[in-house]
Amino acid sequence: MYIACGETELARVVFDEIRRPNVFLWNAMIRSYSWNGPADRAIELYHRMRECGVRPDKFTFPFVLKACSGLSVIGEGKAIHDHARSVGLDSDIYVSTALVDMYAKCGCLADCYDVFDKMPERDVVAWNAMIAGFSLSGFYEEMFDLVVGMQRDGKALNSSTVVALLPAIGQRKGLHHGKSIHGYSLRRGFNEGCVLVGTALLDMYGKCECLDYARRVFDLLDIKNEVTWSAMIGAFVFCNRMEEAIEMFDRMAFVENLNPTPTILGSVLRACSSLSNICRGKRIHGFSIKFGFDFNMVVGNSLISLYSKGGHIDEAIKFFDGMASRDTISYSAIISGCVQNGDAEEALSLFRKMQSYDIEPDIATMVNIIPACSQLAALQLGRSSHCYVIIRGFAFETPIVNALIDMYSKCGKVNLAREVFDRKEDKDIVSWNAMISGYGIHGHGLEAISMFLDLQKTALKPDYVTFICLLSACSHSGLVTEGKLWFHRMTQEFNIVPRMEHFICMVDMLGRGGLLDEAFDFTREMPFQPDVHVWGALLSACRIHGNIRLGVLVSEKIQNLGPEGTENFVLLSNLYSAAGKWDEAACVRIVQKYKGFKKSPGCSWIVVKGTVHGFVGGDRSHPQFVEIYKALENLLQKMKKLGYWADTSFVFQDVEEEEKEQALLCHSEKLAIAYGILNLGTEQPIFVTKNLRVCGDCHTAIKFITKVTNREITVRDANRFHHFKNGVCSCSDFW
Known part of the structure; x- marks a missing residue:
């Protein structure tokens, strides 16, 4: 009983x-x-x-x-x-x-x-x-x-046989077999009143991306349980019909008054995450608390992804820390969130914690960890990750290969990126795009074009991202004529409709090349209204070439669009300051402050013995700051003997020349380089990463430092790589 x-x-x-x-x-x-x-x-x-x-x-x-x-x-x-x-x-x-x-x-x-x-x-x-x-x-x-x-x-075959067959058919997208099984089920009468068969059928159609068939099966079912609703909502999510997934959830919860399952909540949270609908996601979070599912693993992992992708990384970390238990997916989700939100150091810290708990990283984890190494330009950690994926047998998985190509490129080892690329036989278009982009950020525009020509010999077709990478490579290398040619061929031969990103690349390329008026005319002839990023690229070019007249005009265009963004305020302010128009520069900074835009401080990082050391301009928080500043003063004296003179036009404050020189000496990349000189062997090259564009004075100074110290220095700034050796930079002073 x-x-x-x-x-x-x-x-x-x-x-x-x-x-x-x-x-x-x-x-x-x-x-x-x-x-x-x-x-x-x-x-x-x-x-x-x-x-x-x-x-x-x-x-x-x-x-x-x-x-x-x-x-x-x-x-x-x-x-x-x-x-x-x-x-x-x-x-x-x-x-x-x-x-x-x-x-x-x-x-x-x-x-x-x-x-x-x-x-x-x-x-x-x-x-x-x-x-x-x-x-x-x-x-x-x-x-x-x-x-x-x-x-x-x-x-x-009975109904149990059909239910056993359909999941595999859905996974293989075997629509022909699925329709045959559906016909057999109809002839045998399995669909009538059998919720298991009906649910399996609509799940199969959803995974075969035949959403209309799935919906028809769903609507014809007299009895629908929670699994049926879960399959239908999951089908909408799988087919990227996120709004309809949320509508289906609302119908289930508020019209049919059915209680959600953890699987249903996980699916609808993924829909909210895809739509960046944090507000709705928080309501679903409330649902999960109400029904006691907030710490269910499926729901918890989906909530981490929701908050991470929505930019609420602090909430994601707080929720992650409060989870009673975590699996590989939990760690992958939070690590991915940290990387997406620019906190690579936290991502690596979580990765170490994951390993300390004996939770084995899978492919998804490593696909997120390798980009974290890219963000920090932490080559040693990147190589360790490469070794790990080899040991685990992941090394030839396409997402891993693509991440490794990107990592080696962004860690300054484009030759190693090419080795990884060449070893992969069944490359996808992302692999080619990553390699073309890698050559581009190193200023190897001709190699990027050669890679693109090799791509055309394969069965793969270039996509819109391919041309973004190619045009960007032409821009970084000053290949204006080539860039114009490929932009024209993109539309005429490859039938790719230009997107905003392509126009940004073209304006950036023309502007860097000094063709400011042509760049301005190009923006006005665009088939749609230029956005703030297009005008921002032109404003940056005005700053480089000191064209105040056009810079003010472009700035007005940006302000009319709104939101302006911090970078554009800084560019205009610096443009005025470089021309000695201190009052105008001050007015721009006042408006910037009034509108709540804060300037990001210049930060630089260097990895020494596996530890990341960060510096900001004028930083005195580092334990070795006394030795660092003393080393910089010694370098300055030796550099002056070789002909270096500080370019104070890159100090955007109205102060005495001596103060300007001192301010330039304290730029974050110089502090990081001095730390590297103090703590790395004389034969070791120095690698520094910076979050902003390297200023002109630092660029000149680093060339002199390579002469004084007789060592190679590589700087990766927000735009590209600069490889300094024997007083010369790989960018040929074009960046």
Whole structure:
């Protein structure tokens, strides 16, 4: 009675009071734990039954084997198999079918097939267990071979067979097979009143991206449970129809008054995340708290992604820290969020914490960690990550390869990026784009064009991103004529409609090349209204070439668009300051402050012995700041002897020349370089990363520093790489 009412523990109290329970009572308790949980107690009770001298029968083994499959404890399952064999029950059809099911669900298909092959007779349940096992493990062709074998054995497919087949068909996007199974189900009448078949069908159609068919199946179902709603909402999310996914959730929750499951909440949170709808996401978060699912792993991981992608990284970290348990997906989500929000140091810290808890990083984790190394230009950590993915067998996975190409390029080792690229045989378009971009940021425009020509020899077609990378490479290398040519060919030969990003590249390229009037005319001839980024690229060029007249005009265009953004205020202010128009510069800064835009301080990083050291302009917080400033003063004296003179036009305050020179000496990249000189061996090159564009004075000074110290220095700024050696920079003073 207690078991029938679902009160397993009360049944156990009664059971424990029975002095000598017979096999029927043992089976009843084992079955209850197997079906209702906790499953480990079913196994525990099975062992106690044997200790009490009660011989298991043909019903005992299926019950306890179900518990083993639910827990995926293959060791226990094999031991129970041995016991069944020792008592001569392993060939019983019920026991054999349970063994097939257990091995299949644990992924031991060889053992599964061995048991199945030795069965003296096989019923539909045994065939279904085999088919479900091969479906679960993704053996598509073998699964259909079993279906053919089942029919040859005179067994007709039933609704359970159909439900077992459809998930694999959906995963393989086998729409033709899916429609055939659907037709068979209709002829056999499985769809009528069978919510399991209907749910499996709409899930299959969703994964095959036939959303209209999925919706038709859903609407025709008389009975819909939570799994059905979950499948339909999941189908909308899978097909990137996020608004409709949220509408379906609202209908389920507020019209049908059904309680959401963790899977449903996870799906609708992904929809909110994709739409950057934080407000709606917070309401769903409230739902999850109301129903007690806020710390469910699926819901928790989706909430981390929601807050991270919405820029609320502090909330994401706070939620992550409060989770009772975390898995690989949890760590991957928070690491990805930190990288997306520019906090690579926190991402690496979380990665180390993940490893300290013996949680194995997977491909998704490494795809996020490698870009964190890129952000910090932490080559040593990047190489360690590369070693790790080789050891784990991920090294030739396409997303990993693409991340490694990008990482080596952004860590100043474009030659290593090319080696990784060349080793990958089945490259996708992202691989080619990453390599073209890598050459571009290093100023190797001709190599980028050569790479693009090689791409055309493959079966792949360039996409709009390819041309962004190509035009950007032409811009960084001063290849104005080539850039114009490829912009024209992009539309005429490749039929790619230019996007805003392409126009930004063109304006940037023309502006850097000094063709300011042509760049201005180009913006006015665009087929749509230029955005703030297009005008910002032209304003930056006006600052480089000192064209105040055009700079003021462009600034007015930017202010009319709004929001202006901090960078454009800074550019205009610096433009006035460089021309000695201090009052106008002050007015711009006042407006900037009034509108709430704060200037980002110049920051530079250098990695020494695996530790990232950060500096800001005028920084005196570093433990070695006294030695750093002394080293800079010594360098300054030696540089002056070689002809260096501080370019004070890059100090945008109205102060005395001596103060300007001192201010220039304290720029963040110079502090980082001085620290590197003090702490790295004389033969070691220095690599510095900066968050802003390197100023003209620092660029000149670093060339002199390479002469004084006789060492190579690489600086990666916000725009590109600068490789300094023997008083010369790889950019040829064009950046």
